[in-house]
Amino acid sequence: MWLRPSGRAGRDAPPLSRDRIVEEAVALLDAEGADRLTMRRLAERLGTGSTTLYWHVKTKDDVLDLALDTIFAEVAVPRRGEGGWRADVTALINGWRATLLRHPWSAALLGRPMLGPNVLARSEFLYATLLEAGVIEPHLTAAAYGLSNYVIGSALMESTWLTTTEREVEHAAREHVHANRDRYPALAAHGPFVAGDDWDTTFALGLTWLLDGIQATIAGADGAAPA
Amino acid sequence: MWLRPSGRAGRDAPPLSRDRIVEEAVALLDAEGADRLTMRRLAERLGTGSTTLYWHVKTKDDVLDLALDTIFAEVAVPRRGEGGWRADVTALINGWRATLLRHPWSAALLGRPMLGPNVLARSEFLYATLLEAGVIEPHLTAAAYGLSNYVIGSALMESTWLTTTEREVEHAAREHVHANRDRYPALAAHGPFVAGDDWDTTFALGLTWLLDGIQATIAGADGAAPA
DNA sequence: CTGGAGACCGGATCAATGATCCGGTGCCCG
DNA sequence: CGGGCACCGGATCATTGATCCGGTCTCCAG
Known part of the structure; x- marks a missing residue:
């Protein structure tokens, strides 16, 4: 007392x-x-x-x-209109990915509805930016979902792989694919497991493809230049 | 006895x-x-x-x-070379997605290393098809991962939403976004929650964008026509 | 035969965990 | 100053993943 x-x-x-x-x-x-x-x-x-x-x-x-x-509060919401919609979307998506990777446990939790204020605010930004860029309805939803799904899938895969790796798993997988290289010729020669992947550039490439596709749907096509 | x-x-x-x-x-x-x-x-x-x-x-x-x-044994591996690499990849990815959606619990399990024979066989097909199409290394990994991540993310999101929906959640979400439509103007006007999404066409659009991007990286660009 | 080795089965049991019940403890306001 | 209320936590319960150990059946060697 x-x-x-x-x-x-x-x-x-x-x-x-x-x-x-x-x-x-x-x-x-x-x-x-x-x-x-x-x-x-x-x-x-x-x-x-x-x-x-x-x-x-x-x-x-x-x-x-x-x-x-x-x-999700960590992912910075860009100030809009600085470098065109492409730059804004890219910044948001990259920040999103970085946050998911910084907290590897988060990827496994994405299988639950995300309706918190921070998540909604980021979604709002994404929709608003795309709308302002001139993306219209059949493509608007596809763009927003496509980008989200791509980040989520990428983060999930990378987190899984990086977390699980280090242990014997990566080694075993590599060895197994190599041992059965008659069954998996392409994987054994080029697949993952063979060389440490450069996750960052891999992610960036896919993101570029998606953005290009979205940009192509814009009528006037007067968004930012395709880099 | x-x-x-x-x-x-x-x-x-x-x-x-x-x-x-x-x-x-x-x-x-x-x-x-x-x-x-x-x-x-x-x-x-x-x-x-x-x-x-x-x-x-x-x-x-x-x-x-x-x-x-x-x-994963359910997803049919197309016989290669029937309609060009694009058709083959599209068929595989669509089958993949269909299977994941047919077993909604699977999406939540994707956060673990997938190294089973059936999964590996599908990956092998994907790599082999892309290789044969002329996709080369920086883009090969990006293409394979990009497609995989996109399906996984999409299936995860759709399964989550469909499973969780039906209950009061969808209703509540819709209402919440609408109630705060000053904070989420774009979401309230166009976002998900407002109209039942057409998941199939949304998915198909994003897939097209990815395939277009991959196709553009092929040197001779003599894959199948972009439809 | 026959007897034992080994594949296969399952009741009892353990430790960890999510969650609830209910009885406190201290602060604040009338 | 006394009662109400926000807040705390020990005891306890049900569930679950996993292990121990003893039983049963089959089949083959001797």
């Missing part, structure tokens, strides 16, 4: 808000990955009991949803 | 092989989704004890990996 500054466990310890929980969850996810996130472990890091968390949050999935939306 | 045809539980019941386990796992996943797959439930459907499964399979993740590779 003596010397208990505030009734809380530690001496500092801000009063444990939902924000603090999510913040710490992101830290834990970054540090140890998605499967190590436990309500108990999270609570321990926060210096509270595990059950206390349930007062601020309904379920563990809520924590994950909130954590996912939180990191 | 009397009347025990074979010592097995039921009268038929083929002796429970690894294949039978995986087959039943796929059925269960199709019927009830990824989160309802339990070793106990799976064993029950097979008419055995749950612990017996561990004799044929090391972990639950093994079951998932095997199940994932199994459904």
